[in-house]
Amino acid sequence: MMNCEEAAKVCNKLQYKEASLWEKIQLKFHLLICKACATFSKKNNRLTTLMDKAPLQCLSIQEKKIMEESLKTEP
Amino acid sequence: MTSNKINPEKWVGNYADYLYNYAVVRVSDAEIAKDLVQETFLAGLKSAINYQGIASERTWLIAILKRKVIDHYRKINSKKGKAEVRMNYSNQTDAEGDWLEEQVADPLSLLENDNIENEELGFAIQECIAQLPQKQSDVFTMKTIKGLSTEDICNELDINPSNLWVMIHRARTSLMGCLNENWFEL
Numbered sequence: 003m004m005n006c007e008e009a010a011k012v013c014n015k016l017q018y019k020e021a022s023l024w025e026k027i028q029l030k031f032h033l034l035i036c037k038a039c040a041t042f043s044k045k046n047n048r049l050t051t052l053m054d055k056a057p058l059q060c061l062s063i064q065e066k067k068i069m070e071e072s073l074k075t076e077p
Numbered sequence: 078m079t080s081n082k083i084n085p086e087k088w089v090g091n092y093a094d095y096l097y098n099y100a101v102v103r104v105s106d107a108e109i110a111k112d113l114v115q116e117t118f119l120a121g122l123k124s125a126i127n128y129q130g131i132a133s134e135r136t137w138l139i140a141i142l143k144r145k146v147i148d149h150y151r152k153i154n155s156k157k158g159k160a161e162v163r164m165n166y167s168n169q170t171d172a173e174g175d176w177l178e179e180q181v182a183d184p185l186s187l188l189e190n191d192n193i194e195n196e197e198l199g200f201a202i203q204e205c206i207a208q209l210p211q212k213q214s215d216v217f218t219m220k221t222i223k224g225l226s227t228e229d230i231c232n233e234l235d236i237n238p239s240n241l242w243v244m245i246h247r248a249r250t251s252l253m254g255c256l257n258e259n260w261f262e263l
Contacts, residue, residue, distance in 0.1 A: 014246050045253050056199035060094045060222050070089045
């Protein structure tokens with residue numbers, strides 16, 4: 003049987019669609035018997051929906067490096 | 078009364094993404110947005126002496142960025158002929174002669190609100206991400222916003238997968254807590 007720590011990890015993996023079928027089945031069973039993890043899983047799913055809804059973009063680390071360099075050379 | 082100190086070395090790390098998101102929804106072009114952010118940092122650096130520390134650093138930078146966005150629109154509109162307002166009532170030629178009323182925006186539509194709300198949500202999330210420790214926020218943004226694969230992130234940051242999942246877990250847990258306070262109930 004899966005413990006809560008593993009369940010949380012699989013739940014996180016599931017948010018990025020990286021959990022295997024066997025892991026998913028085990029998680030489902032764990033969520034049936036564990037109230038705390040069920041709540042966590044629900045919140046986690048909600049967070050993913052929110053992240054998908056928000057039109058967020060970000061600069062890559064390289065682009066930031068270039069910015070930092072040009073800021074240093076400027077003054 | 079200088080409660081806020083200016084700290085240009087940390088600008089890019091702390092505010093680049095926030096400013097970038099602010100700019101990109103307003104000019105809707107990634108390259109221009111990037112340039113505007115860059116210009117904002119430079120302008121901030123030049124007028125750093127005028128910073129009185131009343132507003133927070135980020136508010137101050139956003140204020141500069143706002144001017145930059147306005148300047149950008151002034152610049153592209155000052156080219157001859159661009160400033161005049163042109164209206165195309167219909168851009169499909171086969172719809173010519175149809176009633177214009179059919180094309181009027183639906184006053185009961187709620188779709189526009191969604192866009193505004195999502196933009197605000199974006200800023201709320203960004204604020205929460207900014208509160209995370211540097212390492213966690215790096216991993217989380219790379220994984221969630223850029224959607225990189227686990228392998229790529231591990232290679233780039235030189236960590237192992239289980240390390241990555243632990244950091245993702247911590248980041249997600251604190252984000253849930255943070256959004257619970259700054260956004261609606263999760």
